Amino acid sequence: MEGTALPLEGGGLEGLTLRRPPPPGKKAKKAVLFFEVEILDAKTREKLCFLDKVEPQATIAEIKNLFTKTHPQWYPARQSLRLEPKGRSLKDEDVLQSLPVGTTATFYFRDLGAQISWVTVFLTEYAGPLLIYLLFYFRVPFLYGPRYDFTASRHAVVHLACACHSFHYIKRLLETLFVHRFSHGTMPLRNIFKNCTYYWGFAAWMAYYINHPLYTPPAYGDEQVKLALAVFLFCQLGNFSIHVALRNLRPAGSKTRKIPYPTRNPFTWLFLLVSCPNYTYEVGSWIGFTIMTQCLPVALFSLVGFVQMAIWAQGKHRSYLREFRDYPPLRSPIVPFLL
Amino acid sequence: MASSEEDGSGNGSVEEKENGKKRSLGALATAWLIFYNIAMTAGWLVLGIAMARFYIQRGTHRGLFRSVQKILKFFQTFALLEVVHCAVGIVHTSVLVTGVQVSSRIFMVWFIAHSIKQIQNEESVILFLVVWTVTEITRYSFYTFNLLNHLPYFIKWARYNFFIILYPAGVAGELLTIYAALPYVKKTGMYSLRLPNKYNVSFDYYYFLIIVMFSYIPLFPQLYLHMLRQRRKVLHGEVIVEKDD
Numbered sequence: 025m026e027g028t029a030l031p032l033e034g035g036g037l038e039g040l041t042l043r044r045p046p047p048p049g050k051k052a053k054k055a056v057l058f059f060e061v062e063i064l065d066a067k068t069r070e071k072l073c074f075l076d077k078v079e080p081q082a083t084i085a086e087i088k089n090l091f092t093k094t095h096p097q098w099y100p101a102r103q104s105l106r107l108e109p110k111g112r113s114l115k116d117e118d119v120l121q122s123l124p125v126g127t128t129a130t131f132y133f134r135d136l137g138a139q140i141s142w143v144t145v146f147l148t149e150y151a152g153p154l155l156i157y158l159l160f161y162f163r164v165p166f167l168y169g170p171r172y173d174f175t176a177s178r179h180a181v182v183h184l185a186c187a188c189h190s191f192h193y194i195k196r197l198l199e200t201l202f203v204h205r206f207s208h209g210t211m212p213l214r215n216i217f218k219n220c221t222y223y224w225g226f227a228a229w230m231a232y233y234i235n236h237p238l239y240t241p242p243a244y245g246d247e248q249v250k251l252a253l254a255v256f257l258f259c260q261l262g263n264f265s266i267h268v269a270l271r272n273l274r275p276a277g278s279k280t281r282k283i284p285y286p287t288r289n290p291f292t293w294l295f296l297l298v299s300c301p302n303y304t305y306e307v308g309s310w311i312g313f314t315i316m317t318q319c320l321p322v323a324l325f326s327l328v329g330f331v332q333m334a335i336w337a338q339g340k341h342r343s344y345l346r347e348f349r350d351y352p353p354l355r356s357p358i359v360p361f362l363l
Numbered sequence: 364m365a366s367s368e369e370d371g372s373g374n375g376s377v378e379e380k381e382n383g384k385k386r387s388l389g390a391l392a393t394a395w396l397i398f399y400n401i402a403m404t405a406g407w408l409v410l411g412i413a414m415a416r417f418y419i420q421r422g423t424h425r426g427l428f429r430s431v432q433k434i435l436k437f438f439q440t441f442a443l444l445e446v447v448h449c450a451v452g453i454v455h456t457s458v459l460v461t462g463v464q465v466s467s468r469i470f471m472v473w474f475i476a477h478s479i480k481q482i483q484n485e486e487s488v489i490l491f492l493v494v495w496t497v498t499e500i501t502r503y504s505f506y507t508f509n510l511l512n513h514l515p516y517f518i519k520w521a522r523y524n525f526f527i528i529l530y531p532a533g534v535a536g537e538l539l540t541i542y543a544a545l546p547y548v549k550k551t552g553m554y555s556l557r558l559p560n561k562y563n564v565s566f567d568y569y570y571f572l573i574i575v576m577f578s579y580i581p582l583f584p585q586l587y588l589h590m591l592r593q594r595r596k597v598l599h600g601e602v603i604v605e606k607d608d
Contacts, residue, residue, distance in 0.1 A: 233558075233565070234563065236558060238558040239563055317564040319562070321564055
């Protein structure tokens with residue numbers, strides 16, 4: 025799901041001295057100190073790979089590529105290399121000579137398991153609800169009784185709800201393709217099954233009731249629906265504004281982390297009070313959708329989503345506090361002043 | 364999975380993990396846990412004796428549930444405290460695992476046996492009652508002796524061997540009971556909510572029970588294998604390399 029980037033590791037050069045004399049018989053103009061890298065299994069300490077003549081400026085990414093050559097089943101995305109068997113994973117951008125290692129560096133390897141790209145997961149988990157909801161909306165056969173096949177609901181709010189739900193997931197798909205800049209390229213493969221079950225399952229459950237022939241429209245009628253629509257649209261815009269602001273914090277292809285601040289867009293002013301306003305707006309959207317449809321499964325989905333996002337927000341908030349000394353103290357993780 | 368067999372550390376003040384290190388509990392916590400486990404051992408003993416007496420005197424299992432239900436409900440419901448013990452940290456087991464175990468017992472007692480009176484005389488009810496009784500007496504006396512640091516080997520042996528038979532037997536008793544209850548649930552439509560209603564949700568207890576029965580399929584083997592692994596570790600001192608996630 026979300027990636028939490030870790031603070032950069034490693035210090036500077038540890039006063040490495042040039043121990044290797046230049047090769048005999050050759051006049052070396054510039055002595056280049058090559059590193060040797062040995063990679064051990066973190067659990068069994070078995071020596072998996074030995075690399076010699078590694079450039080000091082080599083990055084972990086390059087070392088991972090070299091390791092893949094000897095163990096092709098472990099492509100770089102599923103490698104976790106660390107300095108200690110139970111230590112933190114080194115980042116791909118870390119440079120060999122800036123790590124606290126001697127000229128023979130020892131890395132411990134852990135297999136992260138089969139990996140799948142974030143983009144693939146997001147596209148799959150969002151395309152599902154979009155399509156599934158529409159199946160129920162159009163009352164495709166076998167979902168409701170045969171006499172209802174391909175009939176339309178007589179309630180205006182049902183059509184509006186379909187538009188809102190579809191808009192929400194189309195927005196998410198487009199953001200995945202064009203807006204988001206991911207910290208991590210991949211996640212464990214099993215996540216796609218877990219995530220899709222969650223999104224697709226809830227989408228089907230909600231859609232079944234909202235588009236049911238026996239659906240009961242909101243108790244306070246048009247007033248309720250109008251208010252709900254306003255909340256929904258406001259939060260959709262808010263959520264999008266935050267995504268754009270976060271994207272602009274980070275140049276293309278980089279993985280730098282900076283403190284997000286409010287911009288000229290008023291929707292981003294929520295950054296004054298909250299670390300993860302994108303989650304705040306997201307919960308708001310679903311609350312709006314709940315009020316619009318007056319459907320208990322939607323309320324439950326909103327609640328579960330809120331709990332999960334609150335957990336992520338707290339994690340993100342804590343890592344901001346750890347990384348930046350000057351982090352604004354007024355901010356809460358997800359709910360202003362409260363949570 | 365209503366057998367309430369948790370992982371090795373359980374209620375004891377002695378950790379049964381790889382290093383066997385003792386974790387120190389406050390005196391109050393220890394006293395409370397000793398009291399709790401003695402009380403539960405006694406409660407389930409009383410239940411077991413009541414069941415035996417009934418059967419010896421009447422020669423039948425008909426009416427047995429009705430006669431012991433108060434004791435059963437009291438002590439089984441009281442076990443909810445075990446979730447609190449985990450949450451507060453005086454017992455080193457996961458809140459989730461304990462929660463699931465206790466909930467499944469509460470579910471069987473209150474939402475099946477109590478609510479669906481027509482199945483109370485089924486043999487499967489006796490089956491799981493006997494299994495639960497033996498399991499709980501073993502389990503609670505194990506915890507008690509552990510807390511008192513005088514664990515007789517036979518109790519440890521019982522706790523880590525009885526489940527091999529008791530666990531599948533208990534599952535059989537529970538599943539057969541739920542299955543027997545299905546026709547009555549369908550007929551009365553109990554605990555169900557139909558459309559249309561203002562919350563736009565529906566719930567069918569009949570299909571819910573069917574889903575519950577199917578959920579035993581993935582859950583039971585996992586819990587059973589977990590207990591088998593614990594058994595190998597505790598009784599045979601095998602070092603098990605845990606699979607990293």
